[in-house]
Amino acid sequence: MGDIRQSLLPRDVLSAAKELLYHLDIYICNLLQSGRQPPQVDSKTLELVEEFIFHSPNDRNTPARRMSALQELQLLEIMCSCFQEQSRDTVRQLMFSALFNLQGNQADESRMSLLGKLVSMAVAVGRVPILECAATWLQRTHRVYCVRLAQVLVDDYCGMVPGSVSTLQNIHSASPRFCCQFITAVTMLYDLSSEDLTPPLELLQMIVSWIQDDPRLVLITFLNTPLSGSQPITSLDVTPLGGLVRWCIKAPLTYRRDKKPPLTNGSSDSVVEAGPLFSALHLSVLQVFMLLPTILNEKGLYGRLTLLQMESLAALTSDLSRLLDQADKHTHKSSADTHTSSQLALDRLAQALQVAMASGALLCSREDLRAICSRLPHNNLLQLVLSGPVMYYNNIHTPPLAFSPHAAHLPITTHPAHPTHPTHPTHSALPTHPAQTTITSHSSSHNQYPGQSFMTGMSFPFRPSH
Structure with a gap:
């Protein structure tokens, strides 16, 4: 494509960009037809993209070209049409990569700016091919840019337009892959360490409704990711489960501190507060964990693959310890509220650990758990999880595969079935914890979040926050 540069130079900035997109489409189609493996766009073509679409000067003597706001909008519409009309997904993905894969140069800022506007427009007008390409981009790109x-x-x-969150909510049905990656990026964006890093209630309510409608949504990237090869440590986690667990556990302390106003949803009769939303999210996340044993067994990975990393859990317990210390310093203001919030956070941590271990999402020893929880204050349920009998699979014959962007993955091989272990004597029943109830549905005070079936017979102390 190097010979077309001279034909693009005399054109106006929008016409040149449009013409280059047309030639890029043809170039990639021919590249795939040639059978070259792997198909890779050459550096000369990428330089043309930077010069005529992102307006990075080809040399110091060439003046920078800029688009007006109207021309940029027209370019975005042209891009939307280009991706929509191209029927081959492979061509779309290569074209998206040629445009928006970061190269580590000065054009990257322009790439990110145009990418954000293109994906935002794709959400607004329902351009599924662009959302699917963006989902792949999110899976392969450094997490810093994914968060941006x-x-x-x-x-x-x-934030910008009140009531427009309903438009964003449609990506749940339009592109579940993009929706899953978006949730993962959002949980990294908001770590609840400050008011600015606390998710807006509109966003929180949307994510809760997504997961309640389809609990498997947060597992889509995991289910569609090959279990061989390696993923960079800098990429997004393969599921948002770790981030969602962090939200639920820290919320009783952080939202109480920030005193977020209720969400009205445009109606004085429909008021949503943060407490019930996080309670609903916590229950939904536990339900997602309970889907994992069947999925992991089908893949032959039960007991071999960990979706919750000990490093992230250690960071979470460290943050929780700090938040609890801060809460203790303010006990003179509201002692009962502080104690309730602290115990709720610890209860949720215990529930998440128990269910994650029982479902095979967390593979670790009880000694490891006691080490990372050693700085936390006493909590009855947490003490039971750390010392009492916990059902979880511990395959001593095969080392766990840390399937997250934190380790290289080896090809999965089929292992012979292990002999059945002898049945252990039945333990005597433990005394019932005062706060212990069986989670089968949401609290009756949270009727706006319909109950979902849960694992029968497993009891967890579940205390909704008010």
Whole structure:
């Protein structure tokens, strides 16, 4: 494509960009037809993209070209049409990569700016091919830039125009892959360490409704990711489960501190508060964990693959310890409220650990758990989880595969079935904890979040926050 540069130079900035997109489409189609493996766009073509679409000067003597706001909008519409009309997904993915894969140069800022606007427009007008390409981009790109893209969408749909969050909510049905990656990026964007890093209630309510409607949504990237090869440590986690667990556990302390106003949803009769939302989210996350044993067994990975990393859990317990210390310093203001919030956070941590271990999402020894929880204050349920009998699979014959962007993955091989272990004597029943109840549905005070079936016979102390 190097010979077309001279034909693009005399054109106006929009016409040149449009013409280059047309030639890029043809170039990639021919590249795939040639059978070259792997198909890779050459550096000369990438330089043309940077010069005529992102306006990075080809040399110091060439003046920088800039688009007006109207021309940029027209370019975005042209891109939307280009991806929509191209029927071959492979061509779309290569074209998206040629445009928006970061190269580590000065054009990257322009790439990120145009990418945010393109994906935001794709959400608004329902351009599924662009959302699917963006989902792949999120899976392959450094998490810092993934978080930046998520921030653009949150700003556009949860802050700029009141009521526009309903438009963003449609990506659940339009592109579940993008929706899953968006949730993962959002949980990294908001770590609840400050008011600015606390998710807006509109966003929180949307995520809760997504997971309640389809609990498997947060597992889509995991289910569609090959279990061989390696994923960079800098990429997003393969599921948002770790981030969602962090939200639920820290929320009783952080939202109480920030005193977020209720969400009205445009109606004085429909008021949603943070407490019930996080209670509903916590229950939904536990239900997602309970889907994992069947999925992991089908893949032959039960007991071999960990979706919750000990490093992230250690960081979470460290943050929780700090928040609890801060809460203790303010006990003179509201002693009962502080104690309730602290115990709720610890209860949720215990529940998450128990269910994650029972479902095979967390593979570790009880000694490891006691080590990372050693700085936390006493909590009855947490003490039971750390010392009492916990049902979880511990395959001593095969080392766990840390399936997250934190380790290289080896090809999965089929292992012979292990002999059945002898049945152990039945333990005597433990005394019932005062707060212990069986989770089968949401609290009656949270009727706006319909109950979902849960694992029968497993009891967890579940205390909704008010």
